[in-house]
Amino acid sequence: MTHVDLQIPVNDNFSFNECLWFLNRNFDDCMHTVYTGSVRKVLLIDQLPVLLEISMSRQHLRVQVLRGEINDQTEPFIRNYITEWFNPDEDIAAFYKLLIRHKSLAYMPEAFKGLRLIGIPDLFEALAWSIIGQQINLPFAYRVKRRFVEKYGSSILHDDVLYHIFPSCETVAKLNPDDLCEMQFSRRNAEYIIGLADAFVRGEISKQQLAGLSDFISRQKALTNIRGIGIWTANYALMKSLKEPSCIPYGDAGLLNALMNHNIIREKSDSKEMNTFFKKFPGWESYLVFYLWRSLAPTEKEKILDTTVRQTV
DNA sequence: AACCAGGCTGCGC
DNA sequence: GCGCAGCATGGT
Structure with a gap:
């Protein structure tokens, strides 16, 4: 049964276009394809591929199944996946109130209005991706990921x-x-990723097991016990895959740049000022980091200029 | 050519 | 527990 639509409600302060914009920033992410007003992505459900097209329809996310089955088994999986991907059910009004109070961040609720923390629901994917992204620039990281996915992943x-x-x-x-x-x-990152995959295969780690741990610190430790996963990677994955609200990926190059751009820290080594700053956003640290990352992306104007240049060359 | 990039491990203290 | 070298891999 194809041609069945699912509808997923969204609450206030949700902008599908802002989310799409983020998914399509200036990088070449092979895990989804953005079109005007929609995004397509294939999920693997019980070993069967299901191709989805997500778009906005009134106050709902509309999910169309372009290929594959939708039935009593797959529907909850799809609903859950889309919800964890776009987080349309969160209430971010309180976060916006805190932003407005801050001198150099007050512009964000308007500039990025309705942007949700875009998740990576699959834990293995989130961890493997963050290991790939360790200490290399993002355009290169996305190229490596694409080669990896095209060679060892499946596709339809x-x-x-x-x-x-x-x-x-x-x-x-x-x-x-x-x-x-x-x-x-790099050889070391290769070892990290293979070791990580092995830990998943052996059942030494899983999203369910991690989510079942009682507190944030335990979840962090469970992750950093794995070779190749440090505090940065652990926080990144917990933020993107487990909706952990208070993750600060310490040392993150992008985060430090954003904090410098906003005159929040003077030196990249200034962890004291950084901690004082984050204390003003209790429970919203992850969201704040995400918005700061968003601030690093080129503005719409710059992006249009960039594509114009590329086309004429 | 030097310095950067969404860091981690291992060691010495 | 904390700081620091050493380490890979390319980009600009």
């Missing part, structure tokens, strides 16, 4: 477009570091 073809599924931990666990070094992983 629809209307002449390939939609990719992230490699499974079973597949990755069987790789040798050399397989990944070929695609410009």
Whole structure:
């Protein structure tokens, strides 16, 4: 049964266009494809691919199934996935109130109005992606991810477009570091990712197990116990995959740049000022980090200029 | 050519 | 517990 729509309600302060804009920033992310007013992505549900198109229809996210089955089993999975991806059910009014109080951030609720923290619901994907992104620039990280996904993930073809599924931990666990070094992983990051995949295969870690731990610190520790996952990666994954509200990815280059841009810290090493700053946003640290990252993206004007240049060249 | 990039490990203290 | 070198991999 195709052509069935799902509707997912959204609450106030939700802008699908802002979310789409973020998904389509200036990077080439192979895990989804953005169109005007919609985004397509394929999910793997019980080993079967389901291609979705998400768009906005009145006060609902509208999910159309372009390929694959939608039934009593897959529907809850899809609903849950989309909800964790766009977080349309959150109430971010309190966050906006805090932003408005802050001198150099007061512009954000208007400038980024309705942007939600875009999640990566799959924990293995979130962790593997953040390991890929360690200490390398983002355009390069996205290129490495694309090579990795195109080689070791599966995909489906629809209307002449390939939609990719992230490699499974079973597949990755069987790789040798050399397989990944070929695609410009550093040897160490290759070892990290394969080890991570192995931990998932062995059941040493899972999203469910992690979510079941009693507090934030335990969840952080469970992650940093894995080789290759430091505090930055742990916080990134907890923020993107487990909706942890108070994650500060310490040392993050982008975060530090954003804080410098907003004159919130003077030196990148100034962790004291940074901590005092974050204390003004209790419970919204993750959201704040996400909005600060958003502030690093080029403005709409710059982006249009950029594509114009590329086209004429 | 030097410095940067959404860091981590291991060591010495 | 904290600071710091050493480390890979490319981009600008």
